[in-house]
Amino acid sequence: MNRFLEVSVVLFLASIPFWLGNLYYLHILITTGIFIIAAMSLNLLLGYTGQLSLGHVAFFGIGSYTSALVSLGFDLELTESYTFVFEPKPVWFAFLCGIVLAAISGWLIGRISFKVRGAYFVIVSISFAEVVRLVSLNWIDLTEGPMALNNIQPFTFAIPGLWELTFFKKEPNYWLVLGLCVVCFVIIRRLVQSRAGRAMIALRENEPLATSIGVDVTKYLVLATILSAGMAGAAGGLYTHYVRIVDPDIFLFIYTVTMVIMVVTGGKGTLAGPVVGGLIFGILPEVLRAFASPEVQWIIYGILMILIVYFLPEGIVPAVTQWWQRRARGPEGSMSQGSAPGAAS
Amino acid sequence: MPAKTIQQEALTVDSLEVHFGGLLAINSMTFDVRAGEVLGLIGPNGAGKTTAFNAITGYIRPSSGHIAYRGASLAGLSPNEVADLGVVRTFQKTSVFGGQSAFDNVLMGLHRRQTRKALHIIFGLPSVAAEEREMRDTAREVLDFVGLGPRADELGSALPYGEQRLLEVAVALAARPSLLLLDEPVSGMNPSETASFMQIMGEIRKLGITVLLVEHDMKMVMGVSDRVVVLNNGSIIADGSPGEIQKNPDVIRAYLGERYKKKAQMRSTARVGAKGKKRAQG
Ligand SMILES: Nc1ncnc2c1ncn2[C@@H]1O[C@H](COP(=O)(O)OP(=O)(O)O)[C@@H](O)[C@H]1O
Ligand SMILES: [Mg+2]
Numbered sequence: 001m002n003r004f005l006e007v008s009v010v011l012f013l014a015s016i017p018f019w020l021g022n023l024y025y026l027h028i029l030i031t032t033g034i035f036i037i038a039a040m041s042l043n044l045l046l047g048y049t050g051q052l053s054l055g056h057v058a059f060f061g062i063g064s065y066t067s068a069l070v071s072l073g074f075d076l077e078l079t080e081s082y083t084f085v086f087e088p089k090p091v092w093f094a095f096l097c098g099i100v101l102a103a104i105s106g107w108l109i110g111r112i113s114f115k116v117r118g119a120y121f122v123i124v125s126i127s128f129a130e131v132v133r134l135v136s137l138n139w140i141d142l143t144e145g146p147m148a149l150n151n152i153q154p155f156t157f158a159i160p161g162l163w164e165l166t167f168f169k170k171e172p173n174y175w176l177v178l179g180l181c182v183v184c185f186v187i188i189r190r191l192v193q194s195r196a197g198r199a200m201i202a203l204r205e206n207e208p209l210a211t212s213i214g215v216d217v218t219k220y221l222v223l224a225t226i227l228s229a230g231m232a233g234a235a236g237g238l239y240t241h242y243v244r245i246v247d248p249d250i251f252l253f254i255y256t257v258t259m260v261i262m263v264v265t266g267g268k269g270t271l272a273g274p275v276v277g278g279l280i281f282g283i284l285p286e287v288l289r290a291f292a293s294p295e296v297q298w299i300i301y302g303i304l305m306i307l308i309v310y311f312l313p314e315g316i317v318p319a320v321t322q323w324w325q326r327r328a329r330g331p332e333g334s335m336s337q338g339s340a341p342g343a344a345s
Numbered sequence: 346m347p348a349k350t351i352q353q354e355a356l357t358v359d360s361l362e363v364h365f366g367g368l369l370a371i372n373s374m375t376f377d378v379r380a381g382e383v384l385g386l387i388g389p390n391g392a393g394k395t396t397a398f399n400a401i402t403g404y405i406r407p408s409s410g411h412i413a414y415r416g417a418s419l420a421g422l423s424p425n426e427v428a429d430l431g432v433v434r435t436f437q438k439t440s441v442f443g444g445q446s447a448f449d450n451v452l453m454g455l456h457r458r459q460t461r462k463a464l465h466i467i468f469g470l471p472s473v474a475a476e477e478r479e480m481r482d483t484a485r486e487v488l489d490f491v492g493l494g495p496r497a498d499e500l501g502s503a504l505p506y507g508e509q510r511l512l513e514v515a516v517a518l519a520a521r522p523s524l525l526l527l528d529e530p531v532s533g534m535n536p537s538e539t540a541s542f543m544q545i546m547g548e549i550r551k552l553g554i555t556v557l558l559v560e561h562d563m564k565m566v567m568g569v570s571d572r573v574v575v576l577n578n579g580s581i582i583a584d585g586s587p588g589e590i591q592k593n594p595d596v597i598r599a600y601l602g603e604r605y606k607k608k609a610q611m612r613s614t615a616r617v618g619a620k621g622k623k624r625a626q627g
Contacts, residue, residue: 194466195459202453205442213520214428214457
């Protein structure tokens with residue numbers, strides 16, 4: 001039954017391009033979907049292990065730049081006489097490289113900062129994002145710096161000589177984003193409902209107790225960072241081949257903040273939280289844009305977030321589930337288990 | 346009951362010393378826990394019992410001395426590595442996963458019994474689902490074992506205090522210890538909860554689990570222990586059967602002070618325990 005419901009939801013989402021009839025709306029859904037993937041990846045760290053990655057956009061940007069560079073090819077003048085030439089590679093391969101490199105950076109960050117957690121992780125992740133941004137800005141030979149990498153190829157799937165599909169249009173990009181959303185969602189769900197995810201939650205809730213029953217702290221924190229970074233890298237790769245241009249602004253702090261807002265308002269540590277938060281804060285700016293200047297938009301954003309955090313401190317999804325459970329359990333709960341309502345608080 | 350067949354050492358602590366800055370919390374502590382026994386570790390507040398637990402299970406590094414379990418040194422191991430050798434402890438201050446249901450608490454405790462790796466999980470192999478089903482059954486059994494079956498869906502933090510203490514033991518048992526270190530498991534329990542916990546202790550012993558028990562409730566310690574070790578000011582001052590310990594003048598002095606020595610010696614051994622408890626809690 002549940003499975004049936006899930007498949008129906010995905011099929012419904014997949015049908016949107018057929019009846020939406022407005023390419024601009026579809027564009028909003030694509031960028032929102034990309035942000036949802038990034039928010040889901042952040043939630044794996046922030047929500048389940050409790051570590052705040054305030055440089056999360058670095059992984060997104062590394063995925064973007066790697067995927068763009070591998071698909072475009074590049075040459076580096078290493079010495080006077082020797083130039084390293086990297087031939088352009090197929091987009092799918094470039095995309096995978098982006099994921100792998102982002103995941104490796106995640107591993108690196110995890111290794112150095114998880115010996116000392118909490119605030120140190122926040123600082124290390126912020127600094128890392130800033131360093132990567134400066135590299136993208138100044139290593140002009142490789143990244144073109146502020147001139148941006150242009151003419152990035154769209155996604156292409158090909159069986160050589162037989163068949164080729166290039167994703168110039170919005171519809172296939174939408175389906176690609178939807179597909180990756182589903183894959184990331186399923187992976188995260190499998191993880192958090194398993195031994196590995198429980199270990200992460202155990203660390204978040206009570207680290208001394210978790211270690212006393214044999215949970216290897218560093219191992220699970222690093223695993224979470226690797227997966228989280230890899231998913232953010234995948235979102236970055238999708239973004240690059242969709243908008244087909246990438247510049248150092250992709251590393252702006254505001255994107256990390258947006259992801260954090262999505263996770264926190266939606267409900268951190270819940271599966272649906274980043275999806276709900278991502279939908280709200282992905283679509284809202286576009287709605288507001290129609291009738292509010294950018295400054296006013298930011299103010300509305302801010303007020304909305306303060307309201308949500310103030311009235312629903314755990315986020316929208318936990319608030320709704322608790323309300324739903326209380327309602328469902330209402331009449332019989334009072335007879336059989338007297339203390340049951342207290343459990344929800 | 347199997348007291349006579351117990352000979353082999355499981356845990357050996359040899360000349361252990363722990364300093365906190367200038368404070369010598371444990372001073373050349375030597376004792377061992379034999380396989381299959383319940384060993385009581387008692388001593389006044391601040392004697393260093395919890396510190397000894399922390400040193401054995403890798404939460405603090407001893408200044409010197411050796412700790413070995415089944416012949417393997419525990420030096421330098423982190424707490425989770427100690428747990429992997431089968432040595433699992435509980436905490437003096439109540440410690441559960443407060444935001445999780447009692448059932449999920451025990452599931453988390455089962456971590457060590459599960460073998461599926463991250464990649465198996467990500468690819469959703471059927472073996473993962475099979476193991477998960479098995480673990481859910483095991484978690485029910487463990488909860489029932491400590492009598493928390495009916496409370497499975499309650500949040501850890503929403504349980505009454507005595508039940509949280511039981512849940513802690515359930516979580517530790519879930520980790521499948523061969524040596525279980527209990528730090529004042531019945532402190533805060535009412536007398537009937539304590540009585541039923543003593544029965545659970547009997548069940549734990551039947552599972553073949555060796556127990557090192559720190560407890561202030563003397564009736565409980567003397568009732569369940571095969572042997573008792575007494576710690577005072579960081580040093581072991583006595584080691585023997587519960588009966589011997591209750592008559593030991595050094596122990597009486599440590600607990601009651603010199604002034605009461607004569608008075609106490611005249612009284613029956615069981616009463617000594619009761620006074621010790623009063624003093625410890627007061
Ligand atoms: N982390 C610590 N830092 C400094 N002193 C400590 C620490 N832990 C324990 N102590 C001191 O070590 C001594 C032994 O404490 P503890 O092991 O908790 O005793 P017990 O469990 O026997 O009541 C006490 O004097 C206590 O104040
Ligand atoms: Mg103590």
